[in-house]
Amino acid sequence: MRLSRRAVMMGGAAFLGAPALAGFATRRALAADASLDAGRLSHEIVAGKPTADMMSFAADGPPPVLRMTQHQPYTIDVTNRLDEVTTVHWHGLRIANEMDGVPYLTQAPIEGGETCRYRYTAPDAGTFWYHPHCNTLEQMARGMTGVLIVEEAEDPGFDRDIPLNIRDFRLGENGTFLSLYTPRNAARGGTTGTVATVDWRREPVHDLPAGSLVRLRLAVTDTARIATYDIDGGEADGAEARLIALDANPLAGALPSKGFVLAPGQRADVALRVPDREGAVVTLSRRRFGEAAPLARFRAVGASAGRDLAELQPLPPNPVAEPDLDKAEVLDFLFGWTPGGDGPLPSICGTLGYTFWSINRKPWRGDVPDPAAPLAEMRLGRSYILRMKNETPNSHPIHLHGHTFKLLRSNQRKLPPWWTDTVLMQPQEVLEVALVADNPGDWAFHCHVIEHQKTGFSGYLRVNA
Ligand code: C2O
Ligand code: CU
Numbered sequence: 102m103r104l105s106r107r108a109v110m111m112g113g114a115a116f117l118g119a120p121a122l123a124g125f126a127t128r129r130a131l132a133a134d135a136s137l138d139a140g141r142l143s144h145e146i147v148a149g150k151p152t153a154d155m156m157s158f159a160a161d162g163p164p165p166v167l168r169m170t171q172h173q174p175y176t177i178d179v180t181n182r183l184d185e186v187t188t189v190h191w192h193g194l195r196i197a198n199e200m201d202g203v204p205y206l207t208q209a210p211i212e213g214g215e216t217c218r219y220r221y222t223a224p225d226a227g228t229f230w231y232h233p234h235c236n237t238l239e240q241m242a243r244g245m246t247g248v249l250i251v252e253e254a255e256d257p258g259f260d261r262d263i264p265l266n267i268r269d270f271r272l273g274e275n276g277t278f279l280s281l282y283t284p285r286n287a288a289r290g291g292t293t294g295t296v297a298t299v300d301w302r303r304e305p306v307h308d309l310p311a312g313s314l315v316r317l318r319l320a321v322t323d324t325a326r327i328a329t330y331d332i333d334g335g336e337a338d339g340a341e342a343r344l345i346a347l348d349a350n351p352l353a354g355a356l357p358s359k360g361f362v363l364a365p366g367q368r369a370d371v372a373l374r375v376p377d378r379e380g381a382v383v384t385l386s387r388r389r390f391g392e393a394a395p396l397a398r399f400r401a402v403g404a405s406a407g408r409d410l411a412e413l414q415p416l417p418p419n420p421v422a423e424p425d426l427d428k429a430e431v432l433d434f435l436f437g438w439t440p441g442g443d444g445p446l447p448s449i450c451g452t453l454g455y456t457f458w459s460i461n462r463k464p465w466r467g468d469v470p471d472p473a474a475p476l477a478e479m480r481l482g483r484s485y486i487l488r489m490k491n492e493t494p495n496s497h498p499i500h501l502h503g504h505t506f507k508l509l510r511s512n513q514r515k516l517p518p519w520w521t522d523t524v525l526m527q528p529q530e531v532l533e534v535a536l537v538a539d540n541p542g543d544w545a546f547h548c549h550v551i552e553h554q555k556t557g558f559s560g561y562l563r564v565n566a
Pocket of ligand 1: 190192232234366500502545547549
């Protein structure tokens with residue numbers, strides 16, 4: 102939806118009384134560590150058929166990879182050159198609420214022509230990503246999704262580090278955008294794209310030193326696609342790949358790099374030992390109708406460096422507080438249908454025009470200056486169990502801002518004791534996760550299939566100081 106200047110101004114004016122107005126750079130004494138320019142561009146995804154009306158955080162190509170260091174302050178200037186409002190959310194980072202980038206909940210939308218300075222210190226290392234939280238479906242579907250890396254304070258010892266921004270675009274044969282979603286799919290599993298890309302390229306090939314140790318950082322920044330991924334090939338020539346972290350949190354023991362599921366918002370770090378023989382290839386693929394569709398290839402070049410995965414330092418765990426399960430209070434969340442009759446309210450941050458879903462029978466009203474009450478309130482420093490019940494026949498990647506939670510149990514499967522910010526909830530599943538509410542503020546809580554988020558599957562949790 103395009104918004105009139107007047108609507109934006111009105112939204113902004115209504116917001117001015119709120120306390121959390123922060124981040125706008127009126128006077129910038131120091132240069133930022135990074136700048137993002139939100140704007141439209143034309144770009145060739147399908148060979149010879151440039152796609153007009155793409156959106157990015159860079160003037161001339163895909164959103165840049167942001168790289169910062171754990172525990173070190175970082176500033177980013179976001180300039181809005183779009184003809185609509187936006188904000189930027191730093192997915193998975195446990196930073197101060199006013200830097201979280203959710204319109205109205207944590208900041209005023211950034212208007213066209215404005216620059217907003219974000220400043221924060223990442224407490225956790227790992228692979229994260231960033232995206233708008235305003236007119237989210239359209240802006241993300243057109244390209245505004247980027248990888249964000251927080252380096253460990255101590256170097257784990259890789260020779261190379263390769264971010265992989267994995268997503269589809271919904272393009273027709275001639276390279277133009279198809280409708281970004283359909284209501285029919287929005288009410289079901291979500292509308293998936295037609296062209297698979299990694300870093301906006303189709304089946305890119307990375308040449309890597311033979312026998313070297315490479316960190317692959319997979320980030321699924323798609324708006325809808327849940328899929329199974331495999332990394333294989335080159336084994337006869339000494340290739341080896343191990344999953345070492347999921348959603349920025351190191352795994353206690355490395356896992357095989359075949360057959361792992363990633364949903365929108367999720368990330369996987371893979372330690373890859375490149376084959377010894379020049380020309381040998383390792384392939385990242387995604388299963389589709391029982392067949393492996395290649396996404397990217399890694400080809401060995403030169404003489405073997407002869408390295409061994411055992412030479413890597415294990416990734417240090419992130420400093421996430423362990424919830425006290427004996428004292429934890431249980432909070433219930435029902436992910437389900439929407440009570441009849443409620444149409445969407447006008448939102449200056451983009452509405453899809455439908456409401457299909459709800460949390461605790463309350464469909465999100467849209468990003469408006471006066472958001473609904475929180476779904477739950479928590480006390481700072483206390484432990485909580487979030488008991489999430491999915492009464493739908495679809496899978497939903499559920500994301501909580503500003504916190505990392507631990508997987509506890511499910512009524513359907515044995516859950517590994519992993520830490521995450523985005524968990525894939527299976528159809529009809531009852532899933533329990535636990536956290537310490539140690540970050541004060543209002544934190545968005547939603548499905549990361551963006552059509553679901555934008556048609557009711559969203560809300561927020563309040564952590565009271
Ligand atoms: Cu990755 Cu509320 O988002
Ligand atoms: Cu969903």
